[in-house]
Every structure is written in structure tokens, then in C-alpha cells.
Amino acid sequence: MGGTDYHITATVLLRNSIILKDDAVVFRSEEKGAAFLKEAYGQLGVEYPRFYKMDALSKMGLVAADVLLKNNFTTAYRPEQVGLVFSNRNASIEADAHYWEASQEYPSPALFVYTLPNIVIGELCIRYQFKGENAFFVSERFDAEWIHWYVSDLMKRNLLKACICGWVDVLDDRLDACLFLVEQEASGRSSTFTPGNLDQIYKKDYGK
Numbered sequence: 001m002g003g004t005d006y007h008i009t010a011t012v013l014l015r016n017s018i019i020l021k022d023d024a025v026v027f028r029s030e031e032k033g034a035a036f037l038k039e040a041y042g043q044l045g046v047e048y049p050r051f052y053k054m055d056a057l058s059k060m061g062l063v064a065a066d067v068l069l070k071n072n073f074t075t076a077y078r079p080e081q082v083g084l085v086f087s088n089r090n091a092s093i094e095a096d097a098h099y100w101e102a103s104q105e106y107p108s109p110a111l112f113v114y115t116l117p118n119i120v121i122g123e124l125c126i127r128y129q130f131k132g133e134n135a136f137f138v139s140e141r142f143d144a145e146w147i148h149w150y151v152s153d154l155m156k157r158n159l160l161k162a163c164i165c166g167w168v169d170v171l172d173d174r175l176d177a178c179l180f181l182v183e184q185e186a187s188g189r190s191s192t193f194t195p196g197n198l199d200q201i202y203k204k205d206y207g208k
Contacts, residue, residue: 006155006193007186011201012068014060014177019044020206021067022189033173037063048127056170061086061120062127064177065164069128072181073162081161083132084121085151087139088169120168133159142167142178144198151182152193167202178202 013020017036019027027040037059041051046066051059118136125131133154137146147165154160166179178201182193191197 006152006182006184007190008180008193008197008201009183009185009187009190010068010072010181012064012177012179013201013204013206014064014067014175016206018206019064019067023204026067033175034059036175050123050126054123055119056175057088057117057168058120058123060170060175060177061124061168064168064179065124065128068164068179068181072187077161079129079131081132082128082130083154083160083163084124084130084134085137085147085154085163085165086118086121086135086168087137087143087147088117088167089138089140090169090171124164132163142199142202144195144202148193148195148198155182155184 011020011022017029017032018025019040027044029036029039031039034056037056040046040063041059044063044067046063048062048066051062054062117138118134121134121136125134135150139146151160151163151165154163162181162183164179164181167177168179169176180193180198180201183190
């Protein structure tokens with residue numbers, strides 16, 4: 001089975017104070033950064049108490065994943081059949097900066113927890129009880145070819161039946177998330193899982 005036999009069954013873009021699911025705006029605000037995420041969390045009814053303890057990267061990942069999976073995700077998968085593959089440019093720099101500032105007086109263990117970018121994956125695994133293969137990569141740009149190859153390989157080796165993959169990057173008030181739900185079975189509005197389709201969705205310019 002080749003990579004073109006897999007399907008993008010849902011997408012979410014979170015950027016420029018807008019959240020889109022499958023090209024439809026589900027949330028819009030004048031707020032930016034942390035304030036935008038807090039407002040989106042409340043308005044979209046995410047309901048996860050750990051949210052307020054998280055760093056900005058994990059908060060964004062949680063909000064984006066909740067929108068991605070709502071009304072899309074089947075419970076037919078076993079926990080070990082669902083994986084996560086994320087990437088970004090700035091790693092955990094947002095949490096690193098806050099930890100550095102706090103450490104000038106007293107290092108906070110609560111902040112230190114988030115000084116690795118893959119903690120967002122851990123938070124999502126806790127939230128949804130996912131136990132499949134997962135990885136977080138740091139790269140200069142969104143690399144559709146790499147994501148496609150890596151996720152396809154996991155599926156070809158039958159390690160996963162579904163994968164949440166994409167880009168989650170935070171720097172100051174700039175939020176940039178683009179998540180894809182990739183499954184072996186097609187759905188009504190699915191598109192083929194190819195590097196070209198990943199790139200087209202990520203580079204979509206929807207403005208304000």
C-alpha cells in the first residue's frame with residue numbers, strides 16, 4: 001500500500017486570530033496570542049482543566065486538536081492505533097523564555113515541564129488517551145514531503161490506523177497551527193494524502 005492510498009479526512013488552520021476547520025471559519029476574534037487561545041477555549045467548549053497550566057504551544061495544540069477531532073473521529077480505533085507527528089520552527093522557545101525569566105528569582109518546575117516541544121504531544125495523549133507512535137521534529141519550514149513520508153511509513157508498517165499530523169508553532173503572539181487527520185479509510189469530504197495537498201492546505205491565505 002502506497003502513501004497515496006491514505007486520506008486527509010479533516011483539517012484545521014489556526015492563524016491570524018481565526019480558526020478554520022475544512023475551510024469553514026469556526027472561531028474568529030480580535031484577540032491575539034494567549035488571549036486568543038483563552039477566548040477560543042471558552043467559546044468552543046473544549047473543557048479540559050489542565051489547559052490553564054499549559055504553555056502556549058500546548059494550549060494551541062489542544063484547541064486545534066479539539067476542533068480537528070470533533071464530529072470527525074471514530075472510536076473504532078484502539079489507543080495504540082492513533083499516533084501524532086508534529087513539527088515546528090521555534091521548538092519550545094516561548095516556554096523557554098518564560099522559564100528563564102522566572103529562574104532569575106526562583107526556577108519554577110511548572111514552567112520547566114514545558115521546555116521541550118514534544119510536551120504538546122504528551123498533553124494530547126493524556127487528553128485523548130492516544131498510545132500510538134509519536135514524534136516531534138524541528139525544521140526551518142513546514143516540510144510536506146517529510147511529513148508525508150514519515151506518516152505514510154508508519155501506516156505502511158501497520159503501526160497506525162490514524163494519525164494527527166502537522167505544524168504547531170508559537171513565537172510571542174504569533175500562533176501558527178495546521179493539523180491534518182490522516183486515516184486509511186476515506187470519508188465524505190476527504191482528500192488524498194499527498195505532499196501537494198498538504199502544502200496547498202498549509203499555505204492557504206484566508207486573511208482576516
